[in-house]
Amino acid sequence: MDELDLADLFRKLGARDPDAWAQSQLQEGIPQLARFVFLRQAWRLLTSQPGRSWVAALKAQPAAIGPEAAAALDRIAAAGVTEEDLTAVVRIIERELLFSFCYLLSDPGDLEPEISDMAWGLFQVDEHGRPIAAIPGLHESVLETDPEGGGAD
Structure with a gap:
């Protein structure tokens, strides 16, 4: 899953800053x-x-x-x-x-x-x-x- 798709999923799930959550997961390896x-x-x-x-x-x-x-x-x-x-x-x-x-x-x-x-x-x-x-x-x-x-x- 790329960063845009992951950010969209975070957004759908209700995260207030979905881009930051997605970026952290993909760049820092944090689940x-x-x-x-x-x-x-x-x-x-x-x-x-x-x-x-x-x-x-x-x-x-x-x-x-x-x-x-x-x-x-x-x-x-x-x-x-x-x-x-x-x-x-x-x-x-x-x-x-x-x-x-x-x-x-x-x-x-x-x-x-x-x-x-x-x-x-x-x-x-x-x-x-x-x-x-x-x-x-x-x-x-x-x-x-x-x-x-x-x-x-």
Whole structure:
């Protein structure tokens, strides 16, 4: 796939700077398409997706969230906090969690001496599940893949 075709694919998938993603993949050998798609899918799993009434969805399943959380949501609403304000706070927490999780894939942090050589990573795999490309430094692209524009490309 040449750079124009790859940039068109990034554009179709929703990348804000598709030319830069394509150029980086082809010139630097970084599996940017796999990075972008993984992060796009991760963002889609978060509660605070645009247009999603996540509070109503959670309250419709009180057994799934537990009585404490359902009661807390009721108290928050009774205090006059709007779903938009609550979503803004939740979004910050989700973004930090996604960044931390992606960083953890590259660096396990301080481990006990007995397991200090332990590491893990994210890999693009072939149709048989065999690793074909490591996807390092995923945390570096979390903000630039924020569907609400939380970072610069």
